Amino acid sequence: MALRKVEKLRATKKEINRGAWTVEEDRKLAEAVEIHGPKQWKTIATTTDLNRCDKSCRLRWMNYLRPNIKRGSMSDQEEDLILRLHKLLGNRWSLIAGRLPGRTDNEIKNYWKSHLSKKIEKSNEGISRKEEGSKSGEKTNPSKSTVTGSSEDSKISFDLDDFFDFSNENPSTLEWVSKFVDLNS
C-alpha cells in the first residue's frame, strides 16, 4: 500500500524530496544514523543523498525506523494509560509516549484523535445527561478536587481521586507512577 503512495508522490519531487519514504531511503537513513547518531539531523540531511530536510529525517527515524518501535493496535492497558496520562499531562504527546515503550508521540496523538477523544466525548455526554437527569442544582463534593486542562481538555473534567486510584493496577504499571510523582514533587 505504501508503495503506491510512494510512486505517486515521487513523481512530483524536485530538489527536496517530499512525501512518503521509500525502502531505499529508509536504508540510507538508517545507515546515516548509525554513523552520525540519532541527533545530528542537519549533518545526516546534508551528508547523505537523501534530499530530505533534517526534520523529515528525524521524523522518519523517530516514528518508523527507530529500534523497538511497537506496531499494531493498542492494548487495553496502553489505552487506559494514555487516557490517564492525557488527563494528567494534556496534549504533551512526547511525554505520554515516553511512558509507553515502543510507541511514538505521533502514533499516540493519532490514536487519541481517532479513538479516545471520541470515547471521552461520548462518556461526557453520558455523564452530563445523567447529571441533568438527576437535577443540576446539587453542588459537587467540595472535598473532591477536579482538574480541567487546556484546549480540548477543557471539555474534560475529571476526578483526581479516581485518577490516582491505582488499587486495581498491577505493580509494574505502578512503577512509573511513583517515579512520575517523585519527579513532579
Next chain:
DNA sequence: AAAGAGTCCAACCGCGACCAG
C-alpha cells in the same frame, strides 16, 4: 457497482526551547 462519508496514518509546518559562539 458507484459515490460519498468517515477513518486512519504518515508526513509537513510553524513555533519555541536550547545552546554555542
Next chain:
DNA sequence: CCTGGTCGCGGTTGGACTCTT
C-alpha cells in the same frame, strides 16, 4: 546579553483505505 543554528514538539494536512447508502 544577543544571535543564528539546530532540534523537538504539537497541530494540521493529504491521501489511501474502508464503510455506508
